[in-house]
Amino acid sequence: MPDKPWGVRSIPEIDSRYPLRDQPNFVRDVDEGRFYLPDAEEGKRETLISTTIDARPIQCLRVTGPSFLTFWAALFTGGSFIFATFHFWWLALASGALAFVFLLTWIWTGTGTIPEKETKNVGLGLELPLYLSGPASAGWWAVFITMLGDMVAFVSLVFGYFFYWTVHEDFVPQPAPGPGLFWPLLAAALLVASWILTALARRWNAADRSGRYYLALLLGVGLSLAGTAALLAGPWVTGLDPVSDVYPAIVWVLVIWTALHVGIGALMQLYCVARRIAGRMSARHDAEITNTLLFWHFLGITVVATVAVIAGFPLLA
Numbered sequence: 001m002p003d004k005p006w007g008v009r010s011i012p013e014i015d016s017r018y019p020l021r022d023q024p025n026f027v028r029d030v031d032e033g034r035f036y037l038p039d040a041e042e043g044k045r046e047t048l049i050s051t052t053i054d055a056r057p058i059q060c061l062r063v064t065g066p067s068f069l070t071f072w073a074a075l076f077t078g079g080s081f082i083f084a085t086f087h088f089w090w091l092a093l094a095s096g097a098l099a100f101v102f103l104l105t106w107i108w109t110g111t112g113t114i115p116e117k118e119t120k121n122v123g124l125g126l127e128l129p130l131y132l133s134g135p136a137s138a139g140w141w142a143v144f145i146t147m148l149g150d151m152v153a154f155v156s157l158v159f160g161y162f163f164y165w166t167v168h169e170d171f172v173p174q175p176a177p178g179p180g181l182f183w184p185l186l187a188a189a190l191l192v193a194s195w196i197l198t199a200l201a202r203r204w205n206a207a208d209r210s211g212r213y214y215l216a217l218l219l220g221v222g223l224s225l226a227g228t229a230a231l232l233a234g235p236w237v238t239g240l241d242p243v244s245d246v247y248p249a250i251v252w253v254l255v256i257w258t259a260l261h262v263g264i265g266a267l268m269q270l271y272c273v274a275r276r277i278a279g280r281m282s283a284r285h286d287a288e289i290t291n292t293l294l295f296w297h298f299l300g301i302t303v304v305a306t307v308a309v310i311a312g313f314p315l316l317a
Contacts, residue, residue: 010029037060057126108280271288
């Protein structure tokens with residue numbers, strides 16, 4: 001095909017394994033825009049989302065336009081790790097903070113935009129929705145797959161705890177020096193309550209009860225911060241020194257891992273509050289709170305597992 005100022009003129013429908021042979025005038029029809037999304041009528045970047053097995057189109061997805069925000073976010077993310085490698089801690093923190101600002105700006109301005117209409121004719125007489133949330137959406141699956149990978153990393157940390165238990169008879173010293181029961185159980189109660197409030201917030205948003213929605217999320221943020229403090233207090237007040245032995249070290253690793261994820265969860269709760277206040281989310285267009293709840297499902301499992309390991313297992317060892 002001769003060079004054109006575009007990649008593919010239209011998204012073709014493939015009816016066989018050999019479309020060039022089996023579909024007459026296939027290349028010409030693609031080049032003349034006789035298939036899906038031949039024109040950008042609204043001046044937006046669009047693509048098709050299809051089913052996994054039979055590639056049946058189910059959504060016309062609008063994607064973000066060209067931006068340097070992602071470039072700077074990637075640059076400063078890399079910088080935070082590189083500076084940390086050479087122990088330039090303040091530069092690493094500053095680079096990480098800038099990466100967060102650019103990433104948040106890109107997410108706010110470029111994703112989850114409420115379309116001007118519910119559906120669009122994408123060609124070949126097919127009308128598709130412009131907005132989806134939940135398991136039908138690409139964003140939901142992106143969070144799901146990301147958190148599956150995240151859970152694999154978390155399980156490896158838990159595996160490390162039990163590996164040391166199998167190879168060292170005194171891995172859990174008796175009596176256990178910490179973190180005890182009170183602080184971890186308090187943290188679990190507070191964080192599970194925040195998880196429940198996030199689920200209620202999604203339900204109240206769907207029912208268009210904005211007051212309850214805001215209250216649930218803001219209270220959830222408070223419980224998340226309190227739960228994080230309680231979780232960190234467990235090894236702190238019992239004097240577990242992470243550099244003294246492998247047991248306090250791995251307890252601190254599990255606690256810090258969970259605390260960092262709770263911090264992300266609290267930021268996501270605040271983000272959902274801000275999106276609805278700004279009119280960028282509604283009862284119908286609720287991908288943000290739906291994806292946040294999915295994150296909290298994984299986070300809830302992480303919290304329960306962490307507390308069971310660091311507080312419950314020493315009683316059985």
